[in-house]
Amino acid sequence: MLDLTTSNVMERTALRVNPCKTCQPVGAMYAALGVANCMPHSHGSQGCCSYHRTVLSRHFKEPAVASSSSFTEGASVFGGRSNINTAVKNVFDMYDPDIIAVHTTCLSETIGDDLTSYIMDMDLPEGKTVVHCNTPSYVGSHINGFFNMMMGFMNYLTKKTGTPNGKAAIFPGWVNPGDIRELKRIATLMGVPYVMFPDQSGVLDAPMTGKYEYFTGGGTTLPEIASLGDTEQLIALGEITSGEPAELLQKKWKVPHTLLPMPVGIAYTDAYVMALQKFSKKEVPEELEEQRGQLVDLLLDSHPYTHGKKAAIFGDPDVVIGLTSLCLELGIVPKYVITGTPKDEFTRRVNALLEKYNVEGCTVKANADLFELHQWIKNEPVELLIGSTYGKQIAKAEDIPFIRAGFPVLDRYAGPLMPVVGYAGAIRMVEKICDALMDRQDRDAADEDLEIVM
């Protein structure tokens, strides 16, 4: 399909071909789905909302509930106030959520709809809440939408009573529900009482019960979000996704934060465990020590198959930084590391990581696209490709072993249930990486060289 991609790289600034990101409201919708009894609401046309729901549903293989202001030509000209008033009334009447989380779209941003005043003027039913954030999709990416929605909730709902609640806040960043379960498991093992925000576990990985419910009971509750101002410490994971929300909590309610990389691989998981340990002052339990030891053993055993292999890694900034760190721990040489999210901080952090491992000759770029990555690969090939489903045509065209990781993975099942983070997640990723490399070795081996024991 992409066999005809040329190797002649041309500098582009405006045009993106095969983008490595999606639009802001997708992130806002995903963040809102991590809040209990919350209806994400798209203030724009139905087409935007359908697209955002589709992307999420295809990745999680679960319905992503959301409502829309259903703009038509009239709203585009006269503004969307009447649309959102009708929508909010209908959503509370028909679906009965506790809260509606409104995000804007390109259209409502372009016409300048003032959501703050619209919401202020609403006559809401007793005990119901509406919050909003701005998500103009012509800047940033779904990652910006995700943290903008987090900050929307925090701006409307957080409080400080003056009595610390003895808990740590944990911002997981953009991860799958399986990752959130693993982060919670580690925090519980470390004896840390916490508020996880947002929390899509139990929502987008909810079990089949035979009965469809709009709200599954999972997600961060509204009192938990309100209590963020009373938490004693914030552990914010994913420097690029959670950095701005962490700053907001510090500025608003003076909650000190520790900003860490997404805990992928040994070093970054250690940092998460140590931050929890600093909070609880408890010893690291045997269960975690043992799992870490298994991972070290696995890295040593698999080293002959991974050492020196060249890889291209792409996707969302924090998961890419984490996977780059894991690859370096495996002795894999990152050759191209890109994200579609336009954040210069990404290149700074990846370059610092590469410097630590004395890796040279790696191309690192934010605001990049997959067409560009493909052209680089045509000029200097790699032996492994790691990223979202959108890399599969490149993998096919160039015959490269391909590991699906990050968002979105549209063509495989069970990924959202499984962790990438923590020692357990690293063990899983090492297995995937080794399987891909060793399958390729087997495929290409002459009959007399095909090993049974490796």
Ligand code: SF4
């Ligand atoms: S119009 Fe904007 S908000 Fe709507 S789907 Fe397109 S990029 Fe996203």
